[in-house]
Amino acid sequence: MLRSMYSAISGLKNHQTMLDVVGANIANVNTVGYKAERTSFKELISQTVRGASGATAARGGTNPLQVGLGAGIASIDQLVTQGNLQTTSVVTDVAIQGDGFFQVQDQAGTEIYFTRAGNFSLDEQAGTSYLVTADGYYVWGRTDGGNGIVEPADPLGRIGIPTTAKSVAIDQTGLVSYIDGTSGAVVQAGRIQVAKFGNPAGLERAGNSLLRASNNSGAAVLGDPTTGGRGQLVSGALEMSNVDLAQEFTNMISAQRGFQANSRIISASDELLQDLVNLKR
Structure with a gap:
């Protein structure tokens, strides 16, 4: 043939x-x-x-x-690359402007994913609302250690907000705060963490706008937004497709x-x- x-x-x-x-x-x-x-x-x-031949005294070389x-x-x-930001005015909609990914997972940590889709919402569990994705995965962040102020030594976990809170706000550094429904004081509930990879293009698609780490992406390095080359967060906006x-x-x-x-x-x-x-x- x-x-x-x-x-x-x-x-x-x-x-x-x-x-x-x-x-x-x-x-x-x-x-x-x-x-x-x-x-x-x-x-x-x-x-x-x-094959190629070299030059001799009598003839030149051939390719x-x-x-x-x-x-x-x-x-x-x-x-x-960065996608365009679209304003939604929904507080729990969060976009990353710059490098990095949100880390989302189940409570046990058996399913750990990363995403740029920040269309989050609040669920309700026994008087506490947690920041979750559209598929119910918890948005991972640094949680309040119990004094109403998020500190670098506080543990990582789900970010919970009492259902009695009057309002919720998320700033560009990922700090999630709310107004206490009883005292009226501003309380810090947690700080959303952003994961950075050595080779973000090496992340493996897992479906449902989720990504997982691969052998060539490197391990996720969690940190606060705007630090270590991570992008800042924009509340009330979503990053659309690029x-x-x-x-x-x-x-x-x-x-x-x-x-x-x-x-x-x-x-x-x-x-x-x-x-x-x-x-x-």
Whole structure:
């Protein structure tokens, strides 16, 4: 069989994958905290028909003669650039402006995830409301040690607010405070923590706008917002998807034309084989 046919088949598969990635990006154009993906290709092995030769006293050197055998997927990169902020005026909606991720998990700590989607809400458990995600995971932060003031030595855990609190506020450093319903005093309930990674693009998608640490992302380093290169928090706003529709439609056209071109290679190879079969007639 012709080598061009197998090369074209690999091109078809690659451009189909590229189109799949573009489709996922466009589908999530309005998903809170979504990070777009990008497909890149690489060439596969080449068949050496003739090797290179060095120069001699009589003749000059010659270059190698090689035929490429198709292409493959080099990577599907996660683009962790900043998305646009959208104002919601909801206090529990929080966006990160800069680097970092929210850490969310269950109470036991058996399921630990990271996200840029800050569409949080408050639940109700026996007189205490906890800051949770849309899927019910607790937003992890430094909690009040019991004196109404959040200090660096206070433990990490769920951030709870009494249901009798009059109002809640979150500042740019992640400090969650409320007005006590009885005394009217301002009480600090906790401070939202932001996780930073050595390679944030190496995080693994877990679905539902959640990410998990991988072998290549590095371990999460928790800290207060605005410290250690972490971004600041913006309450009453959400970070939207960083998908660039103009770029995605351009990529869609490139993927479609690349698919069509590889299809034509298969058709041309088929015609050559047909001509070869017809030699017997």
